[in-house]
Amino acid sequence: MSFLSIPSQEGLFTTIKIDKSAVNAERHCMDDDDDDEDDDSENVHLIPRCSPVPRKRGHSIYDETAEYLRIQLALSVYKKVQFADTTGGDLVDVKEFVAFDSDSEEESARWEEEEAKYRKPEREPTYHVHPEFSAPSGGSLLQAVQASKVEVEQISPAEDEPLAFSGLIRVLNVSFHKAVYIRSTMDSWASYFDHPAEYVQGSNDGNTDQFSFKLSFAPPYITHGSRIEFVVRYETSDGDYWANNSHMNYVVTLLLSYEDELAQKHTDMQQSRGILKPPKAYR
Numbered sequence: 001m002s003f004l005s006i007p008s009q010e011g012l013f014t015t016i017k018i019d020k021s022a023v024n025a026e027r028h029c030m031d032d033d034d035d036d037e038d039d040d041s042e043n044v045h046l047i048p049r050c051s052p053v054p055r056k057r058g059h060s061i062y063d064e065t066a067e068y069l070r071i072q073l074a075l076s077v078y079k080k081v082q083f084a085d086t087t088g089g090d091l092v093d094v095k096e097f098v099a100f101d102s103d104s105e106e107e108s109a110r111w112e113e114e115e116a117k118y119r120k121p122e123r124e125p126t127y128h129v130h131p132e133f134s135a136p137s138g139g140s141l142l143q144a145v146q147a148s149k150v151e152v153e154q155i156s157p158a159e160d161e162p163l164a165f166s167g168l169i170r171v172l173n174v175s176f177h178k179a180v181y182i183r184s185t186m187d188s189w190a191s192y193f194d195h196p197a198e199y200v201q202g203s204n205d206g207n208t209d210q211f212s213f214k215l216s217f218a219p220p221y222i223t224h225g226s227r228i229e230f231v232v233r234y235e236t237s238d239g240d241y242w243a244n245n246s247h248m249n250y251v252v253t254l255l256l257s258y259e260d261e262l263a264q265k266h267t268d269m270q271q272s273r274g275i276l277k278p279p280k281a282y283r
Helices: 020-026 032-040 063-078 107-118 139-148 260-273
Strands: 013-017 044-048 128-129 150-157 163-173 178-185 193-196 208-216 229-238 238-244 252-258
Touching: 013 139, 128 150, 128 163, 139 150, 139 238, 150 229, 150 238, 150 252, 163 178, 178 208, 208 238
Parallel strands: none
Antiparallel strands: 013 044, 128 252, 150 163, 163 208, 178 193, 178 229, 229 238, 229 252
């Protein structure tokens, strides 16, 4: 059997002393006799250890839980990252576009017509073959043929073939059986080809014969400044003879020009002529 015990009152209060000067200031209206009695005794006040002022009540567990859930929901909405492949989708979406996606032929024709108005016309180049050497003629040609048995006599552009040129070879008639080959390259002798030259009927003058050949530029060597280098090999029963332009090879260069450039050049020449003053007539 338990009994409810009343706790001891010791320790419930704290004793403090009050300064005499403070007491005299507070009780300045009292009599002198009373002041003398107070000086002999100590002023003692008792205050409770626990403050009787009620504390402010905090949030309930329900309110705190609701606030926590609200914060977590806001964070999950604004900072959640999710990829498409986690839900079975594709990470990349490829779309193809066409220039004119129309089933109407009239609309396609109209678009082509509008595009043609702003399309720059294609420039058709004009090709020129330019030999980088001078072929001998007359007495110098016969002298070169007597010395080396074979020599290039002439180089000229091929008719109706702007990328081609033809040539004549003069050889010394040292034997009846003879053959002439043109060894040419367009890539600085990384590769070369031997082209047989054809005998020119009725070209024999007693001491020499003529052979003709034709070479042509071919892609990708059809740009401005492309070169064809060649040498001549003359095969006879007495041996082989070579002509190589004094060890410098025969070179033909391809030059390109355009009509607008030619017209501009012609205009510039006319303007330069116009600024010249006519000569004065002197007596």
